[in-house]
Every structure is written in structure tokens, then in C-alpha cells.
Amino acid sequence: MSLTARELLHKLAEDAGLTYPTVAKRINRMMKKGSGLIESVQEIAVEHKLKPNKYNINPVKIVAETEKILREDYTQTLMISAVLGQMIESRGKERFPPPAFFAYTEMLFRISDAPRDVKSETSIEIEERTTRIIELMTTLVSVLCEWSEQGVVGVADDCPDILRDIARAIFRKTKLLQGGLWTCISCGNIVESRETRALMCYECDSKLSGSRSIEDRYESLGENDRRSYGRSTE
Structure with a gap:
């Protein structure tokens, strides 16, 4: 079973004899009209006489892999957070979609009790982990949330109960x-x-003004004592 939308769409394109861009564009159009990611993929599969149940994504497994990556090394997780923080403030194609960033911060909340082991990860390894996290988070929001042309408009009907808070x-x-x-x-x-x-209010930013430490900027992500941030209680 695929874990990311890219993997799933590549599989569908290969099985259906289509190009990846063709499948991706059609999926995007279908989702803008309110269809879910999996629903859209399976509809195309049926059109090409493929078994729709072969094309699925398990969001619980996405969460599990994400937690595994984020628990590997404290410094690595801080570096990933810094990159994603910069990307969400970017413009154009380089911008990390806000819903995916919010999904990421929810993941940090879940691993807030992780031991702070500090290993020596190479820049290539951190880049690979960051790329993987980006794919996992963009996929997670695609399957957990309901979408339209306006973006996220609610919780998907088939969102697993254990992930509805996220x-x-x-x-x-x-x-x-x-x-x-x-x-x-x-x-x-x-x-x-x-x-x-x-990504901070003026008051918090002023407390850290002049600090160049990545730990100072991002170690508060995922803490349990935040007043509002973190898992929704709605």
C-alpha cells in the first residue's frame, strides 16, 4: 500500500497506461470539485477497468512513519522544523501549504515526550528526511480533510476516528x-x-530577538504547556 499521494498516483498512472502529469492534473481538478483523494484515484481506476481497492492510503501508517522520523534525533527534528518554517513563509511554488504545516505541528505535539538524543546526521540525510516529511504531510491533509476550490472545508467523512482530532x-x-x-x-x-x-507573535519574537540558535526558535513546537496550540479539543 502506498503511503504518499505521489507514490499512489505513479502506481495508478503506470497501471492505467497514463502519464503522471495527466493523472495528477485530473486528480487536482476532481478534488477542487469536492472529491477526496482516494475517491478520485479509485474513480479513475474503475474507468480503466482496474480494481479500485488496490489504490488506497492508510493515514494511520502515515502518522506512524512520521512519528518514527521525528523521534530519530532531536537536532534533526529541529532542522526539519526550521526548513518547513521557512517554506511556509515563502511565496510561489516553494511555499509549504499551511494545512500541511499544521499537520506537521500536530505530529510534533504527539512526540513531545521523545528523548532528546543528539546524533550526527549528515546534511543529505536531513534533506532526505525533510523531503519525506513534506510528502507525508501533504498526503495526510489530502486524506484527512475535505477539500474544495477554497481549500480545506472540513473533516473527510472517511477520516479514521483516532485521527479526527488532528x-x-x-x-x-x-x-x-x-x-x-x-x-x-x-x-x-x-x-x-x-x-x-x-511564525511568532511580536512578544515571543522579541524575547528571542538577536538569537541565532535554531533550538531557541523551534524547540517550543510540540510542547504540552501551550495554551491554545496543539491538538484541537473541539
Whole structure:
């Protein structure tokens, strides 16, 4: 069973005798109209007389692999967080989709009790882990959430019960952002998105002003004592 959307679409394209770009464009159009990722993939599979059940993704396994990666090494996880933090503030194709970033922070919340072992990971290894996390998170939000042309519009009907809290948190924070609000990654306060610096409210950013330490900027992600940030209780 595939774990990422890219893997799943490549498999469908190969089995159906189509090109990957052709499949990807069609899936995107279908999802903008309200179809889920798996629903869209399986519909195309049926059209090409393929068994739809062969094309599936287990979001629980995505969460398990993500947790495994994030527990490997504390410094590596901080580096991944820094890269994704920069990407979400980027523009254009380089930008990390906010819903996927929110999914990532939910993963950090789940591994907040991980031991802080510090290993020596190479830059290539960290880049590979970061790329994998990006694929896993973009896939996770695709299967946990309901989508339309406006983006995330709710929790998918087939979202597993044990992951509904994550899906609700992604949806809630995405709606806040669409309304011009942002949840500080440090203290958890909800502030105007235009009043943030490095994903933090001014107050938290000022406490770290002048600090170049990656630990100072990102080690608060995933902590249990945040007031608002983390898993949704709705």
C-alpha cells in the first residue's frame, strides 16, 4: 500500500497506461470539485477497468512513519522544523501549504515526550528526511480533510476516528488563517497574521530577538504547556 499521494498516483498512472502529469492534473481538478483523494484515484481506476481497492492510503501508517522520523534525533527534528518554517513563509511554488504545516505541528505535539538524543546526521540525510516529511504531510491533509476550490472545508467523512482530532485542528487553524489570524508557534496565542515574525507573535519574537540558535526558535513546537496550540479539543 502506498503511503504518499505521489507514490499512489505513479502506481495508478503506470497501471492505467497514463502519464503522471495527466493523472495528477485530473486528480487536482476532481478534488477542487469536492472529491477526496482516494475517491478520485479509485474513480479513475474503475474507468480503466482496474480494481479500485488496490489504490488506497492508510493515514494511520502515515502518522506512524512520521512519528518514527521525528523521534530519530532531536537536532534533526529541529532542522526539519526550521526548513518547513521557512517554506511556509515563502511565496510561489516553494511555499509549504499551511494545512500541511499544521499537520506537521500536530505530529510534533504527539512526540513531545521523545528523548532528546543528539546524533550526527549528515546534511543529505536531513534533506532526505525533510523531503519525506513534506510528502507525508501533504498526503495526510489530502486524506484527512475535505477539500474544495477554497481549500480545506472540513473533516473527510472517511477520516479514521483516532485521527479526527488532528483533522479538526488542521481545519480550525486553516480557517483562522483564511480569516487573517495565526496561532503563535511559541505561546499559542491567536494574533493577526500580519502581526507575526518568524511564525511568532511580536512578544515571543522579541524575547528571542538577536538569537541565532535554531533550538531557541523551534524547540517550543510540540510542547504540552501551550495554551491554545496543539491538538484541537473541539
